[in-house]
Amino acid sequence: MKRLVEEAVVRFQEPVAPRLIYSLRLRSPAIAAAVRPGQFVHIRVSSGFDPLLRRPISIHSVAGEEIELIYRVVGRGTEILAGLRPGAVLDLLGPIGRGFDLEPDKTPLMIGGGLGVPPIHYLAQDLATRGGSGLVLLGFRGLDDAYAVEELEALPGLEVKTATEDGSLGHKGLLTELLPSGPELDNRAVYACGPTPMLAAVAAWAEENGLPCQVSLEERMGCGLGACLGCTVPVLIDDDSDNPIKYRRVCTDGPVFPASTINWKELTGGL
């Protein structure tokens, strides 16, 4: 899919959870028209060269010419974003990446943990708009980190279950404790985004149960265009594969990957 550079205009920004989580809505017509669930935009946070690198942030929702991003302030770049007021202009590169590819004739199980919820929210919203149905599992540390739950619960066709580690919302415990079993597994395909250990657990569970599974990964990123090879993740290579290179680019080959292709041992080894 063709990427472009667009000057987006901030429409609205507000905190959506006490722990420095913000929703940023931007008027970005060209990107809004082209983007698909699971894709992201690569944002230039400074008009100069410091902070240097663009910040990749997944799309949370699209409405007409507007895109919505949800992010947490974790460093200099996101701190700058959080300070933007309506009318500010933001240079976006996008839409970037391979998004989710819904398996035909399978019921979606959509799993979003922590800051991984936005692409899952977009996927679920898109599915509901087209009359689809599925199960959404959300996990957060606690109520102070939670967002998008009510919006998802309000969408038709979706069953939504939430877990928080401290029990302040929904089930007390890990999101993985909500994973279905028995007949609820029939004909399911899994789509997940969240912290890497969570994705590794979901991938293993999906494999044990013979379910197709797509995961959205993230890495520190350079160009966002597939040129610099900075954002790579380790993959499993067959001995007879004609491409012996053991890494794939999150920005171009991903961010969504079939879970069975990822070298989870190496990906989680550094954590």
Add this chain to the structure above:
Amino acid sequence: MASDRTELKRSDRGAGPDLRVNIGALSLANPVMVASGTFGYGEEFADVCDIDRIGAIVTKAITLKPKSGNPGPRVWETPSGMLNSIGLENVGLERFLSDKLPFLQEHESRVIVNIAAVRIDDYARLAERLSEAEGVDALEVNISCPNVKAGGLSFGTDPDQARAVTLAVRAATNLPLLIKLTPNVTDIGVVAEAVVDGGADSISLINTLVGMAIDLEREKPALGNIFGGLSGPAIKPVALACLWKVRGRVDVPLIGMGGIVNGRDAAEFLMAGATAVQVGTASFVEPRSAEIVLNGLIDYLKERNLDSARDLVGRIHI
């Protein structure tokens, strides 16, 4: 950013200054190239950039066999810069020739293939094969690789090894030969003299500076490889100092790079003695940086009433 936008919107530049420069037998439409490792094999930027305006595209470093590169994280932001430890991941010579070169052949920019190896014989083999390929206009030799036969020290840090690589590549090709120098040496002038002695037509400098960062959250070195190469605006002063030193020691045309983000940066390098420049890290921030640098350079020449880019080269005398 406002000035960037103006640089791109202005399409009618009138008769304008003469931008042509020559690097030995390599004639360029303009002195702006894109640096190896920052522009892939060209096609990656085709959506968002008018690549035909770029004087030359220097490809990602090619090794004889495909290389997977380093475990991540491979990139990390630093003040006005970044660290990278990609580890020379590339598709290898055969897939470069079959899958990547055809796209480059269809475009106006000159094609400079960067080559990397850990054995002198492999450098020579790469040079030989690429000389036979259509559409390759010059070779840039990355000598920052470890010489495995000499205890792993990089070719570029030892003048004798640097000369030996240059001699071997020179013997294997008639293509214009650029040797890319590393700043991580005590005396870059000595290395420059050695590669010219070995037959280099030109020297490009500088490659990245060695650096590292600490990830406070994970309580570990930020990069998977621990050490990485520092690039971006932060290194521009080091790049200019290296250029100035080398200029005083050799007579071949020089290609300057290190933190160039706009036309005025490029003008500084030309004035300090470079015949051409390479734009690297800037492309990650603004994909159309090479064009912006070119347009800014044109504006600078007009401002100073200079008729050609060549008038700027080495304009400052000690």
